[in-house]
Amino acid sequence: MDLQIALLLGQDGITNGAIYALLALALVLVFAVTRVIFIPQGEFVAFGALTLVSLQTGRLPGTIWLLLALGTVIVLIDGSIALRDRQFRRLPMILLLNCGVPLMLGGALLALSPAGLPLPVQVVLALMLVVPLGPMIYRLAYQPIAGASVLALLIVSVAVHVTLIGIGLLFFGAEGSRTLAFTDISFEVGDALLQGQTILVVVASLVLIVALYFFFERTIYGKALRATAMNRTGARLMGISGTLAGMLSFTLAAAIGAFSGILISPITTIYYDSGFLIGLKGFVGAIIGGLASYPVAAAGAVLVGLLESYSSFWASAFKEVIVFTSIIPVLVWRSLKTRHVEEE
Amino acid sequence: MNIKNSIAGLLALVAGGLATTVYADINVGVTLSATGPAASLGIPEKNTFALLPTTIAGQKVNYILLDDASDTTTAVKNTRKLLAEDKVDVIIGSTITPNSLAMIDVVAEAETPMIAMAASARIIDPMDDKRYWVFKTPQNDAQMATAIVEHMTNNNVKTVAYIGFADAYGEGWWNEFSKIAEARKIQIVGNERFNRSDTSVTGQVLKILSAKPDAVLVGGAGTPAALPQKSLKEKGYKGMMYQTHGVANADFLRVCGKDCEGTFLPAGPVLVAVQLPDSNPVKKVALDYVNKYEAAHGKGSVSTFGAHAWDAGKLLSNAVPQALKKAQPGTPEFRKALRDSLEATKNLTAAHGVFNMSPQDHLGFDQRSRVMVEIVDGNWQLVK
Numbered sequence: 001m002d003l004q005i006a007l008l009l010g011q012d013g014i015t016n017g018a019i020y021a022l023l024a025l026a027l028v029l030v031f032a033v034t035r036v037i038f039i040p041q042g043e044f045v046a047f048g049a050l051t052l053v054s055l056q057t058g059r060l061p062g063t064i065w066l067l068l069a070l071g072t073v074i075v076l077i078d079g080s081i082a083l084r085d086r087q088f089r090r091l092p093m094i095l096l097l098n099c100g101v102p103l104m105l106g107g108a109l110l111a112l113s114p115a116g117l118p119l120p121v122q123v124v125l126a127l128m129l130v131v132p133l134g135p136m137i138y139r140l141a142y143q144p145i146a147g148a149s150v151l152a153l154l155i156v157s158v159a160v161h162v163t164l165i166g167i168g169l170l171f172f173g174a175e176g177s178r179t180l181a182f183t184d185i186s187f188e189v190g191d192a193l194l195q196g197q198t199i200l201v202v203v204a205s206l207v208l209i210v211a212l213y214f215f216f217e218r219t220i221y222g223k224a225l226r227a228t229a230m231n232r233t234g235a236r237l238m239g240i241s242g243t244l245a246g247m248l249s250f251t252l253a254a255a256i257g258a259f260s261g262i263l264i265s266p267i268t269t270i271y272y273d274s275g276f277l278i279g280l281k282g283f284v285g286a287i288i289g290g291l292a293s294y295p296v297a298a299a300g301a302v303l304v305g306l307l308e309s310y311s312s313f314w315a316s317a318f319k320e321v322i323v324f325t326s327i328i329p330v331l332v333w334r335s336l337k338t339r340h341v342e343e344e
Numbered sequence: 345m346n347i348k349n350s351i352a353g354l355l356a357l358v359a360g361g362l363a364t365t366v367y368a369d370i371n372v373g374v375t376l377s378a379t380g381p382a383a384s385l386g387i388p389e390k391n392t393f394a395l396l397p398t399t400i401a402g403q404k405v406n407y408i409l410l411d412d413a414s415d416t417t418t419a420v421k422n423t424r425k426l427l428a429e430d431k432v433d434v435i436i437g438s439t440i441t442p443n444s445l446a447m448i449d450v451v452a453e454a455e456t457p458m459i460a461m462a463a464s465a466r467i468i469d470p471m472d473d474k475r476y477w478v479f480k481t482p483q484n485d486a487q488m489a490t491a492i493v494e495h496m497t498n499n500n501v502k503t504v505a506y507i508g509f510a511d512a513y514g515e516g517w518w519n520e521f522s523k524i525a526e527a528r529k530i531q532i533v534g535n536e537r538f539n540r541s542d543t544s545v546t547g548q549v550l551k552i553l554s555a556k557p558d559a560v561l562v563g564g565a566g567t568p569a570a571l572p573q574k575s576l577k578e579k580g581y582k583g584m585m586y587q588t589h590g591v592a593n594a595d596f597l598r599v600c601g602k603d604c605e606g607t608f609l610p611a612g613p614v615l616v617a618v619q620l621p622d623s624n625p626v627k628k629v630a631l632d633y634v635n636k637y638e639a640a641h642g643k644g645s646v647s648t649f650g651a652h653a654w655d656a657g658k659l660l661s662n663a664v665p666q667a668l669k670k671a672q673p674g675t676p677e678f679r680k681a682l683r684d685s686l687e688a689t690k691n692l693t694a695a696h697g698v699f700n701m702s703p704q705d706h707l708g709f710d711q712r713s714r715v716m717v718e719i720v721d722g723n724w725q726l727v728k
Contacts (some may be wrong), residue, residue: 174383175595312547
């Protein structure tokens with residue numbers, strides 16, 4: 001291994017690590033606010049990437065049907081609750097948000113023929129199709145049992161994950177796809193070739209992380225999320241709705257997931273079930289951060305990326321073994337360091 | 345004739361009709377991997393069963409399709425269900441090797457013939473009391489590996505690196521390929537593994553590049569096999585590229601794009617059916633399958649995997665008439681007769697080659713079952 005190879009591996013590791021870091025942040029966020037270990041996080045990566053692929057190849061993405069179906073179910077549930085409570089004023093809003101918006105999106109897709117649109121518009125369209133799935137899934141799967149134990153929420157996560165995988169196979173097929181490259185630029189650094197696309201991934205991830213930081217530090221919603229994460233009961237006493245916090249955290253998680261998928265889909269082939277493993281590596285990062293610390297989780301995720309990259313050079317057959325075994329010393333260290341607190 | 349008599353007559357007719365349908369139908373139990381990691385192989389197979397004949401020698405044939413989700417336990421469960429509840433006369437499946445291997449014990453116990461659609465030679469070799477009941481339609485890996493090594497020696501390849509799936513497929517290819525390559529004096533300078541779900545193979549590719557091989561063989565199936573090749577091209581690799589027959593579908597060409605130009609792979613003749621010389625006996629059967637499949641599922645939708653299911657259907661159509669002479673479907677005697685008749689298959693032309701079975705060889709393919717193919721302008725091109 002010479003310096004050039006070491007640099008290339010480092011570059012590769014940091015690129016993957018940046019994606020894992022984004023997912024680790026989303027996992028920490030969702031867990032802190034709602035206590036849900038969000039296994040389906042990775043599915044948003046696959047859905048984001050494959051929805052963009054569908055748009056680029058001129059097919060109607062299956063995501064729109066999922067959006068409509070979930071929206072209709074929510075309208076039925078929320079609508080009947082509003083009718084029962086005689087809160088008729090809420091009905092138009094429920095209808096518009098859950099059925100109106102997906103219908104308009106679907107209409108726009110049919111009218112615009114997205115294959116010919118410029119790439120940024122396609123990306124925005126793909127995000128608009130995938131991100132609402134986050135709060136919708138929260139509304140249907142998690143909100144009714146928001147007070148349940150972490151274990152029960154985890155079991156629901158597994159169910160959501162398996163369901164989304166199946167739906168992904170139905171919508172996008174068994175074979176993988178790549179999106180068109182955002183940029184073909186590449187730089188010569190010494191002997192090594194630096195791809196513009198990988199720089200884009202790292203820069204975009206950094207920008208997103210900084211944006212998240214300002215969101216949590218400077219905006220009222222960000223502060224509300226932080227308050228909920230610190231003390232759920234206290235936040236509720238201060239008038240912060242737990243439901244709103246849950247919705248918001250799931251929206252952010254879905255957005256981060258879909259955005260990550262769109263970032264990496266030009267570099268690698270994405271399958272309907274690729275998201276799970278990517279999400280799992282983000283999860284290893286999040287575990288290193290104890291599912292609580294954002295900076296440690298991000299650093300842990302980058303470490304996972306680097307570990308993966310260098311181990312693929314030295315012992316490619318054992319790459320996954322090395323990455324996932326690394327979680328054991330972390331868990332030992334964590335359990336020795338922290339005092340076990342009984343769940344309330 | 346009074347009304348009572350005619351009603352009785354009618355009832356007798358209906359009862360007779362029912363009796364014949366119950367006893368005369370041939371039930372074919374199918375378990376395949378239409379979901380899960382092997383879905384891209386299992387789906388065309390599933391589509392193919394809809395195209396198979398519904399009557400053989402005047403008997404109605406029922407195909408009972410179950411999905412095993414590429415999972416070994418489910419495949420075994422499906423097999424037991426088909427045998428116990430549906431009383432099938434023959435089992436076809438599964439799509440992948442681990443599933444098929446696990447099903448051998450079950451069908452042998454029930455003394456029911458089985459036709460596997462998975463590639464590994466271990467399914468039918470070494471022949472023993474259990475494999476006595478087992479047949480298969482895809483070419484052995486060894487036959488395909490020999491074709492690659494032959495092509496390499498003909499093109500002056502001295503050193504070769506291998507990168508394959510970190511699973512049974514990649515391991516199986518490594519064993520076959522390394523054995524044959526060493527026998528033919530080709531030096532192997534690299535042996536790497538990657539996972540189907542990997543998003544990056546930079547490490548493996550850099551290691552291969554530092555060994556400077558004349559050729560690289562990718563031991564992967566479906567679109568994941570495109571990743572190492574794309575990474576190699578990206579990092580400036582200029583040598584020859586080989587893939588295995590596991591990539592022979594249109595999705596691979598779509599994903600790999602221009603990075604796969606000039607790649608060589610061995611494949612079943614059905615992949616390039618149109619380009620086969622008219623003298624090749626396989627051409628007619630293969631074209632027949634391609635046309636039927638594309639008529640149902642659209643132009644360019646055909647893959648070699650579905651043709652393995654088609655060939656299983658061919659074997660059945662050929663064997664059932666003989667077996668019917670000896671016994672009635674639904675009986676142990678018929679299953680035994682069907683097995684004997686499958687084993688006696690001679691000179692049966694199918695989409696992937698010509699079957700000549702024997703008690704020792706339950707595949708029966710010769711070199712007519714494989715061709716070398718080059719990827720030219722995003723299409724499969726027969727290497728003459």
